Amino acid sequence: MASSKSSISRRRILRTGAAVIGGGTAALLGGGAGVAQATPAALQQSGNVAGRRFKAMVTRGFGPNTTSLQELRLLPISGRQVVVRTEATQCCYTIVGRMLGVQAPPNPAPGAPPPNLNPNQAVILGHGGVGIVEAVGPSVKRLQVGDRVIVGVTPECGDCYQCVRGRADRCQVVFGTPPDPIIPIAEMADGTRVVQATNIGGFAELMVTLDEWVVPIFTNAPAAELAMLHCVGATGLGTTMTLAPVEPGSDVAVFGCGPVGLSAVQGARIMGANQIIAIEPIKARRDLALKVGATTALDPNAEGDNLLETIRELCKGATDRRFSGARARAGVNRGPDFIIEAVGGDRVKPRVEQGPDPTGIGALQQAWQLCPAGGHICTTGIAQQGNVSFPGGQWSNGSKSHHSSQWGGTHLKRDIPRYVKLIERGVYDAKALVTARYPLEKTLEAFEAVGYRTTVTAVVEFT
Ligand SMILES: [Zn+2]
Ligand SMILES: [Zn+2]
The missing domain is CATH 3.40.50.720 (NAD(P)-binding Rossmann-like Domain)
Incomplete structure (x- = not known):
């Protein structure tokens, strides 16, 4: 949950750092990697996660048996990147075809982000989940290590044409042309670089994304129920x-x-x-x-x-x-x-x-x-x-x-926190919709249940 007693407010660190160098604009606006690195406390907040090993379902190529459980090594993070330890992610029907190898990538769904992924690229599929922030890059200002967050299927950058005109559900970070580059976040044992679908992933013990995809939530609601909110x-x-x-x-x-x-x-x-x-x-x-x-x-x-x-x-x-x-x-x-x-x-x-x-x-x-x-x-x-x-x-x-x-016209930062309240009050019965739960290694079974419609919603839970 939230930062422990011993940890220091990241906002306070940024203010302190700004005072030390006599002008905090660069740090507060995210341009100040050097500033953040100059404060040991900030390094502690960001966490030293490079090289950390974690498990992920990695898809490579197209066809049956192209998705498998792999142990990966995390690459260093920088800038606006955020590392989230995944608690739960929901198995969306839109990626049944790719997961089960019955539909060639890229998914030609109308309204989906433009394809920016080489079909042979090693990729962690998924589009979001719920988890705990493990580390933040030096330019991240809205999130703190220890925050519980939802990584949404659509970001809300707050600055693009669609965001400023009140249509964050079409945020151009994901719906722009050309699409944002896909960033490698980890390596396989043979050195192959691994990316995540639209830079968010989900079917991995860690998600590495950018801060515009992440909204902090302040709740103890069960992770599987919260996982209903990142997409469906x-x-x-x-x-x-x-x-x-x-x-x-x-x-x-x-x-x-x-x-x-x-x-x-x-x-x-x-x-x-x-x-x-x-x-x-x-x-x-x-x-x-x-x-x-x-x-x-x-x-x-x-x-x-x-x-x-x-x-x-x-x-x-x-x-x-x-x-x-x-x-x-x-x-x-x-x-x-x-x-x-x-x-x-x-x-x-x-x-x-x-x-x-x-x-x-x-x-x-x-x-x-x-x-x-x-x-x-x-x-x-x-x-x-x-x-x-x-x-x-x-x-x-x-x-x-x-x-x-x-995404139902959802604005990540505006709507997700209030939908969390609806779960807390039992007004939105998310629990009734989570009809099957699986561990990460059984992700493909989860997608079979969803694809063949033998369950309503499958959620992959991490312990
Ligand atoms: Zn979805
Ligand atoms: Zn935007």
Whole structure:
């Protein structure tokens, strides 16, 4: 947890160092490696971690059996780098294909960061986790050794075009062109340099990242539950709570009840939705949706072509008396006020109930068709290649608002600390969504469970 009694506040060190050299701007703004190195206490704070050995799942090349457990040697850190001892990381469905060797890199997901990784590069996959800061580079000012932190899937630098205009969920540190260089952080026994996916990784005892990817959290909540927040949980919560906030008393439909959809169900509940209609082919997931807040759970296979009409009928309201404030007059404009799409395409064929459309395109099309005038469509799933079509008149004048939801519109520093509070209060039930836990050496088994959809969320825990 936080720094021990004997350790000194890093902020105090920086102030002291600044006073000693008679002008602290360089140190405080991060340009002062020399300044920090001039203070022995600062060295103590940064920690001497170079050469430290740690275990990691390393992926090299493409195909089955290209990911294996390796012992690595940490390279020296500098500048804005932060070393985090991983406590837990969640197994995101988006990297099932690469982990299991059934999808060639780079992942061509639309909206994903531009590929900047040689497929043959030795890489630690993953995109974030929860852990404890072990060391910081001399330019890091927001974090202290001992801080408990979340390393998020998307950074918030605070300075780029998107951050300053209030769209940190598109921070150009990761979505810029050209992408930031990938930094080697460790060596294998044969001297091969190892990098991490988008400079964050996760499936390793240590993550080495840059300070804009890290937010301190001050909590004793269980690590596996906090691991819901570095990607999928924040996506579902953000989609319903920040990007297009669900209005109290409104009707919400959630397509897909994996960890993103089940978090969206909870976000809608937290925001005070009237109805939350979950649409999901897997019975165990429908049951879980009802447990965490859905008011109705529908099986799209059983509903077939009647699915949208069933949902519209549920949302028609208690009366059709228009002048009494009702919206369902003569069948017009019925439907949910908010439609959350969290389906995506299948990377591998499920070993449980399969959905009606393995491409994920069908759910996107249905979300559009279902949305009434004045409604909101939030899309989060990563579908396979394909097109969604709209009637021109509705596209231009149908008053349907679409919100494309990268990480649910989450701003790392703004949103993660308050989502932690929701876990602490039990308002966001992260525990119910963590349905399987694995040690690092069983990471591939964890991804099989996630990929074949035999579990909802797998988390790799470190002891
Ligand atoms: Zn993810
Ligand atoms: Zn930024």
